[in-house]
Amino acid sequence: xxxxxxxxxxxxxxxxxxxxxxxxxxxxxxxxxxxxxxxxxxxxxxxxxxxxxxxxxxxxxxxxxxxxxxxxxxxxxxxxxxxxxxxxxxxxxxxxxx
Amino acid sequence: xxxxxxxxxxxxxxxxxxxxxxxxxxxxxxxxxxxxxxxxxxxxxxxxxxxxxxxxxxxxxxxxxxxxxxxxxxxxxxxxxxxxxxxxxxxxxxxxxxxxxxxxxxxxxxxxxxxxxxxxxxxxxxxxxxxxxxxxxxxxxxxxxxxxxxxxxxxxxxxxxxxxxxxxxxxxxxxxxxxxxxxxxxxxxxxxxxxxxxxxxxxxxxxxxxxxxxxxxxxxxxxxxxxxxxxxxxxxxxxxxxxxxxxxxxxxxxxxxxxxxxxxxxxxxxxxxxxxxxxxxxxxxxxxxxxxxxxxxxxxxxxxxxxxxxxxxxxxxxxxxxxxxxxxxxxxxxxxxxxxxxxxxxxxxxxxxxxxxxxxxxxxxxxxxxxxxxxxxxxxxxxxxxxxxxxxxxxxxxxxxxxxxxxxxxxxxxxxxxxxxxxxxxxxxxxxxxxxxxxxxxxxxxxxxxxxxxxxxxxxxxxxxxxxxxxxxxxxxxxxxxxxxxxxxxxxxxxx
Numbered sequence: 001x002x003x004x005x006x007x008x009x010x011x012x013x014x015x016x017x018x019x020x021x022x023x024x025x026x027x028x029x030x031x032x033x034x035x036x037x038x039x040x041x042x043x044x045x046x047x048x049x050x051x052x053x054x055x056x057x058x059x060x061x062x063x064x065x066x067x068x069x070x071x072x073x074x075x076x077x078x079x080x081x082x083x084x085x086x087x088x089x090x091x092x093x094x095x096x097x098x
Numbered sequence: 099x100x101x102x103x104x105x106x107x108x109x110x111x112x113x114x115x116x117x118x119x120x121x122x123x124x125x126x127x128x129x130x131x132x133x134x135x136x137x138x139x140x141x142x143x144x145x146x147x148x149x150x151x152x153x154x155x156x157x158x159x160x161x162x163x164x165x166x167x168x169x170x171x172x173x174x175x176x177x178x179x180x181x182x183x184x185x186x187x188x189x190x191x192x193x194x195x196x197x198x199x200x201x202x203x204x205x206x207x208x209x210x211x212x213x214x215x216x217x218x219x220x221x222x223x224x225x226x227x228x229x230x231x232x233x234x235x236x237x238x239x240x241x242x243x244x245x246x247x248x249x250x251x252x253x254x255x256x257x258x259x260x261x262x263x264x265x266x267x268x269x270x271x272x273x274x275x276x277x278x279x280x281x282x283x284x285x286x287x288x289x290x291x292x293x294x295x296x297x298x299x300x301x302x303x304x305x306x307x308x309x310x311x312x313x314x315x316x317x318x319x320x321x322x323x324x325x326x327x328x329x330x331x332x333x334x335x336x337x338x339x340x341x342x343x344x345x346x347x348x349x350x351x352x353x354x355x356x357x358x359x360x361x362x363x364x365x366x367x368x369x370x371x372x373x374x375x376x377x378x379x380x381x382x383x384x385x386x387x388x389x390x391x392x393x394x395x396x397x398x399x400x401x402x403x404x405x406x407x408x409x410x411x412x413x414x415x416x417x418x419x420x421x422x423x424x425x426x427x428x429x430x431x432x433x434x435x436x437x438x439x440x441x442x443x444x445x446x447x448x449x450x451x452x453x454x455x456x457x458x459x460x461x462x463x464x465x466x467x468x469x470x471x472x473x474x475x476x477x478x479x480x481x482x483x484x485x486x487x488x489x490x491x492x493x494x495x496x497x498x499x500x501x502x503x504x505x506x507x508x509x510x511x512x513x514x515x516x517x518x519x520x521x522x523x524x525x526x527x528x529x530x531x532x533x534x535x536x537x538x539x540x541x542x543x544x545x546x547x548x549x550x551x552x553x554x555x556x557x558x559x560x561x562x563x564x565x566x567x568x569x570x571x572x573x574x575x576x577x578x579x580x581x582x583x584x585x586x587x588x589x590x591x592x593x594x
Contacts, residue, residue: 022196023525032193036347039186042340049333052325055318059334060179067185067389071381074192078378082200083370 020083028077035073039066108430112437113254117274119293120444124278124286134282137473138212141283142456143366146207152288153367154376156449159291160359161191161380162298162387164249164443167305170388171417172410174395178324178331181392183343187350188384194355195377198521199364203373206365213453214361214516215461221523224531225465230538231516232461235358238513239454240487245509246447247272247488247495253440265496271440272488275448280481284366287448294445299386301438304431305414306390308421309397311428317393323400331399341558349560352521353514359453361520455484511545511562518570526577533576541569 022028041059051058127134134140148156166188174181202217211217214235219228247268254267278286313320325332335343354360367373398405398413401420405413422432459480464471471479518541519534545565548554554561 021200023198023200028196032190036186036190036344040183040340040343040347041334042337042344044334046336047333049325049329055321055325057179057325057332057334060182060332063179063182063186067182067189068385070186070189071385074189074196075378075381077196078192078374078381082196082374 022077022081025081028081031073032070035066035070039063039070108433109436112433113271113440116297116437116441117271120274120278120290123290123293124281127278127282127286127289131282131285134285135477138456138459138477139210140285141477142212142452142459143362144284144288146366147368148284148288148363148366148372149368150372150375152292153363153372154379155295156288156291157360157363157376157380158383159295159298159442159445160363160449161188161354162295162383162442163246163446164253164298164439165245166388167298167302167391167439167442168249168253168414170391171395171398172413174392175398175405175410175413176407177335178328178396178399180331180335180339180343181395182389183346184392185384185388186343187346188388189381190347190351191354192377192381194351194353195360195364197352197355198524199355199373199377200370201524202361202520203364203367203370211365213456213460214356214358214520215457218516218519218523222519222531222534224535226535227519227531227538228461228465230535230542231519232457234512234515234538234542236454236457238509239358239450239457240491241509243447243450243454243488244491244494246443246450247491250440250443250447251495253436253443268492268495271444272492275444275451276485276488279448279452279484284362284452287445287452288366290448291445294441297434297438297441298445299438301435301442302387302390304428305417305421305435306394306397308424308428308431309394309401309417311424312417312420313397313400317397320393320397320400324396327403328399338558342555342560345555345559345563348566349510349514349562352517352566353510353562356517356520357453357513358457359449362453362456451484451488454487455480458483508546508549511549511565512542514562514566515541515545515569517566518573522570522573528577528582529573530577530580533580534573536576537569537572540572541565544568 039062041063044059048059049057053061056064131140139145170181170184173184205211205220206217209216209220211220213232215228215232218224218231222228250271251264251268254264254271278290282289310317364373367376394417395413398410398417402413402416418432418435422429459476463479463483464476468475515538518537519529523529523534542565545561548556548561548564556564
């Protein structure tokens with residue numbers, strides 16, 4: 001992303017505000033990917049039923065817990081990983097305007 | 099939906115009460131804000147002043163339709179535990195929003211965007227892209243609206259035990275929906291969503307409470323039953339189903355977030371804090387909506403084992419009938435449930451219709467037909483075109499043409515094709531209009547063509563996702579191959 005500043009806007013281009021958008025934090029997307037990879041039962045042999053834990057097949061229990069973790073993580077990310085400031089994020093093209 | 103023998107006159111009374119509440123909210127909004135119909139920003143985006151409670155409920159009631167109750171419980175019945183994927187795909191939509199909403203909200207506020215197409219026009223300055231995306235959105239929205247109208251007719255006809263026929267039911271609630279939307283625009287739609295969202299939550303809660311009562315109060319028994327008696331619905335699904343699970347996370351996660359009416363709610367948020375807090379709450383809603391419906395489907399496996407696929411479609415009606423027979427309390431609760439289903443359908447349909455009208459007003463009429471038209475005139479044209487579209491869709495819903503029916507099913511497949519231009523274009527300055535246009539066109543033709551040919555999935559991957567992958571590849575590789583150029587000149591022109 002360009003480091004240029006828009007002449008119309010003194011304070012910020014995207015690169016000045018790396019902590020303000022979830023999309024610029026790769027670890028957020030890695031965590032989401034990991035939660036999905038663990039929750040979806042692609043790595044189990046099809047037809048597996050055992051073991052049963054808390055009345056559910058383990059694969060289904062993992063999917064349920066994974067979904068709850070996903071809800072919690074996304075909710076937390078919206079609250080803490082997204083800037084409140086309404087005016088400090090430049091669009092890609094604005095950052096290019098010279 | 100199965101006709102509910104328990105609900106005749108009481109069902110009609112509940113529906114009339116809901117209809118009067120919706121109309122009342124429409125009147126109140128219209129008269130408390132006299133300028134609401136004066137300009138397009140006020141009418142289509144509630145003047146960008148949606149606060150946290152209203153924004154949350156309008157996101158919720160728009161995203162979750164009656165189909166989430168009536169259609170998802172049978173899916174859980176048929177697929178068993180693998181249908182838990184519905185909880186995940188409704189959750190992952192929040193990640194879809196996180197991809198673009200923070201930046202888009204800010205730009206939209208600065209540039210006073212009205213429709214999703216405004217962003218594409220600002221970014222690419224290409225009439226071809228804006229027109230193609232507007233047409234894709236109109237087609238997708240029209241089909242989405244048609245689906246809601248049919249569901250509305252079935253829902254009301256079921257709720258009233260056939261006392262109110264399917265067609266009359268559709269006409270009645272379409273009239274109510276049009277009346278309050280016409281009067282108060284987005285503000286009326288969003289405020290009625292608060293009431294409709296609460297009705298949906300209440301409906302889901304009473305349905306699962308009744309279902310649990312029928313099986314003796316122990317949810318664990320239902321799970322144990324499925325594991326012991328129908329192990330094929332409890333076992334790990336085939337690999338292709340897991341691929342399909344991941345594919346649907348991509349399809350819904352991105353597709354539902356870039357729904358035009360969803361994007362317009364990002365525009366309408368009062369500020370960033372309101373938006374991110376509403377979305378933070380939305381992230382939990384699958385657990386109190388889709389997960390509960392999943393449980394209802396699993397309870398159904400124990401209550402009514404051995405239903406055919408067609409019979410299972412009537413699962414919610416069956417459970418509601420049996421729950422209503424328990425005692426007068428549950429009888430009343432089940433009537434509220436179906437009122438909630440109808441309210442949820444109306445709340446989705448009204449948002450879709452409003453978005454449809456805004457694209458007509460802003461992107462078709464004022465851009466391509468009468469650029470000099472006043473806002474009031476453009477507004478009126480959008481409203482009237484919405485009315486005409488609803489009329490046409492009602493005729494289709496009345497007598498669906500069997501030969502063409504697949505054309506009217508395309509929604510996600512088409513809508514999701516605007517995603518690369520929308521999301522990647524937001525961050526990648528080198529993205530260029532020509533490859534974006536061809537990516538969008540080829541992606542839509544491929545996904546739509548596959549769906550029409552009856553090829554819904556290839557090795558578990560949905561046609562819409564395949565179209566999206568091809569679309570993205572064309573847009574990205576094409577932009578890399580073309581010489582980099584400064585698009586700012588055209589951008590400046592187009593945004594002025």
